[in-house]
Amino acid sequence: MLDSLDRTITLTAPAKINLALHVTGRRSDGYHLLDSLVVFAGFGDRISVKRAALDDFAISGPYGHALPDDASNLVLKARDALRAVFPDRATPVAIHLEKHLPVASGIGGGSTDAAAALTALSSLWALDVGIDTLAAIGLQLGADIPMCLYGQPLIARGVGEEIEPMATFPRLPLLLANCGASISTPQVFAALDKRDNPPLPALRAMRSLDDVCDYLKATHNHLFQATRALTPGIDDTIAALERTSPRLVRMSGSGATCFGIYDSDRDAEEAAAKLRRDHPDWFVVATHSAMEGN
Numbered sequence: 001m002l003d004s005l006d007r008t009i010t011l012t013a014p015a016k017i018n019l020a021l022h023v024t025g026r027r028s029d030g031y032h033l034l035d036s037l038v039v040f041a042g043f044g045d046r047i048s049v050k051r052a053a054l055d056d057f058a059i060s061g062p063y064g065h066a067l068p069d070d071a072s073n074l075v076l077k078a079r080d081a082l083r084a085v086f087p088d089r090a091t092p093v094a095i096h097l098e099k100h101l102p103v104a105s106g107i108g109g110g111s112t113d114a115a116a117a118l119t120a121l122s123s124l125w126a127l128d129v130g131i132d133t134l135a136a137i138g139l140q141l142g143a144d145i146p147m148c149l150y151g152q153p154l155i156a157r158g159v160g161e162e163i164e165p166m167a168t169f170p171r172l173p174l175l176l177a178n179c180g181a182s183i184s185t186p187q188v189f190a191a192l193d194k195r196d197n198p199p200l201p202a203l204r205a206m207r208s209l210d211d212v213c214d215y216l217k218a219t220h221n222h223l224f225q226a227t228r229a230l231t232p233g234i235d236d237t238i239a240a241l242e243r244t245s246p247r248l249v250r251m252s253g254s255g256a257t258c259f260g261i262y263d264s265d266r267d268a269e270e271a272a273a274k275l276r277r278d279h280p281d282w283f284v285v286a287t288h289s290a291m292e293g294n
């Protein structure tokens, strides 16, 4: 593949939303077995990659200040892990991360950035690798990275690495809200008092918003009570979302971001306007679930 030397590849790293998250067991290494229905939002961070004389990494955006720009950043870990597998192809690269998602907030920020970096770099370096190879590399860095590579509605099992994309899924109008609390995922998992819950109910065709909401009524986020005990602000977030007449309100991942599902984009926008009025310091975004990944 011929590459123009000054080509910039820019991808959205969408927010990951666990519509349902069941904790079904624990592996001998301490990682938890999950069964999760996941969608990705039409909103996220932005990753740009470009060839350069020397490696470079810059972070900007409203939540950029909350992140390290050194080798501990998952984006650089992803770059280095991919480079280790393809050392002959991995020329120096300038990476720019525009951070729009709050950090450590249950919507996959670090994982979705790492996944987008793997996808963008494999394209820039013309690696000609499939998603399975990238997923195996990503899994070494974080359990949620493989699913983020798909960027489409899916079921994730195992510790998150067994992925079943959904063939059809409706576009869900969504509102994301976070009161500003950042949560330690290991702390939440450690605080669980029950780890052997039933799996998600058998999957059925989900063609409409009603199908999804009916299905979700029989599901949970099993991390919710543990997060709630660690983060008092969660109750306020859930209550504020409930007051905007959504079809369903729930927390994503280990929190603290919660989401509402609405009948229409307009309802989600109006709910966002109300939440912003009442809580000007919260992260509030009206968006929707997207069918296509990067």
Ligand code: C5P
Pocket: 030, 031, 032, 033, 034, 141, 142, 143, 144, 158, 159, 160, 185, 186, 189
């Ligand atoms: O894999 P990742 O670094 O994103 O996970 C952060 C932490 O969350 C892990 O160190 C582990 O404590 C916990 N975790 C878990 N089971 C999972 C995913 C994460 O216990 N399936």
